[in-house]
Amino acid sequence: QVQLVESGGGLVQPGGSLRLSCVVSGVTLDNYAVGWFRQAPGKEREGVSCISTTYVSEYYVDTVRGRFTISRENAKNTVYLHMNSLKVEDTAVYYCAAAEGLGCDYQSLFYDYWGQGTQVTVSS
Numbered sequence: 001q002v003q004l005v006e007s008g009g010g011l012v013q014p015g016g017s018l019r020l021s022c023v024v025s026g027v028t029l030d031n032y033a034v035g036w037f038r039q040a041p042g043k044e045r046e047g048v049s050c051i052s053t054t055y056v057s058e059y060y061v062d063t064v065r066g067r068f069t070i071s072r073e074n075a076k077n078t079v080y081l082h083m084n085s086l087k088v089e090d091t092a093v094y095y096c097a098a099a100e101g102l103g104c105d106y107q108s109l110f111y112d113y114w115g116q117g118t119q120v121t122v123s124s
Contacts, residue, residue, distance in 0.1 A: 002026040009118030020081040022096030033104035038092035047106030093117040
């Protein structure tokens with residue numbers, strides 16, 4: 001059974017940083033691309049970033065490029081989202097998702113497995 005568990009969310013002031021973690025169990029992470037998504041109240045879920053199995057392709061939505069960095073540590077079955085210079089508009093529930101295969105994608109339909117999400121709130 002494939003499970004994804006996110007952690008690392010919380011309340012942070014504008015300009016602050018957080019590191020989200022996504023631990024994947026039940027499969028060997030080496031064979032899976034992983035994406036991070038977020039959903040703010042009243043808005044659709046959007047793809048934030050993704051990373052391929054071979055670290056070759058990474059995607060960042062324009063609003064986070066230069067501030068967020070995705071990375072993976074296969075030995076720990078974990079993917080991270082490093083978030084710097086956080087803004088109020090980054091407030092959302094953040095989800096990680098996994099799909100077997102080489103490449104990654106920013107569209108949610110690409111992914112087979114999802115975590116339950118972790119809340120990120122940016123507020124002064």
